[in-house]
Amino acid sequence: MGKQASQYDKIFKENIEAVIPNLMQNILGITAVTSEELPDDIQHTKERKPDVLKKISDNQGNIFILHLEFQLIDEPEMVYRMADYYIMLVRKYKMPVRQFVLFLGSSIPKMEVKHESETMHYKFSLIAFAQLDYHTFLQSNQPEEVLLAVLANFKGESPKTVLQQIILRVEETTTGDLALKRYFSQLRVLAQLRNLGETLRDLAMDSIAKFVNIEQDAAYMIGQEKTEERIVRNLLAKMSLTVEQIADIAGVSVKFVQEVQQKLSIRE
Structure with a gap:
């Protein structure tokens, strides 16, 4: 999944030691x-x-x-x-x-x-x-583990409500502006796995504006999306692949590929 996958991989490598003890206890039953x-x-x-x-x-x-x-x-x-x-x-x-x-x-x-x-x-x-119930991660005293709540089951709660809780809990469990900036940056990356980047950006202006450059972040995401769409277009036009295979190669969701496919069919 290229650069996108390397971002997720980097986050887990940075946080894994803090997460493992509670992950074993609460999720794996060890x-x-x-x-x-x-x-x-x-x-x-x-x-x-x-x-x-x-x-x-x-x-x-x-x-x-x-x-x-x-x-x-x-x-x-x-x-x-x-x-x-x-x-x-x-x-x-x-x-x-x-x-x-x-x-x-x-x-x-x-x-x-x-x-x-x-x-x-x-x-x-x-x-x-x-x-997994997102509360399992939200209740942790380790900010690295709190971040994982964004990947869990929201149990009917709106994404906005859950993200608000995650942001608040990260602030409560983090000491120092430098660490807080790192965790909010990681939350932005993980939120993209659930297509919640825009929701987080709109929601978090007051909470994380001083820690994350929102304008640069928005510009990056827009540029990234254009690049991803160009890659998907080329794969659709030149390769005999399924939607799922294209999503895997391009590092995007199946829904994203389907939306690009629909745009192409309308223009044709």
């Missing part, structure tokens, strides 16, 4: 007594880099490897990728492995979570943020 960082590269005949890899001792006396992957795209072959990780981790560490894919997209993923054949039975756990 109460860790100790947690040990493990090397994030697994190499045998090929190299893999898991998003999160830790050795966990829980309150039940279990010791295991925790492997997490954050996923934006509903990847049809994710099960093979996770199985690949599983075999390499078991081979390297010789202990049980628990794997979770945390899906950050707005839809409910349809990817297969298990593979069964005559000689193999494999399964990983899939958690869709779109099904």
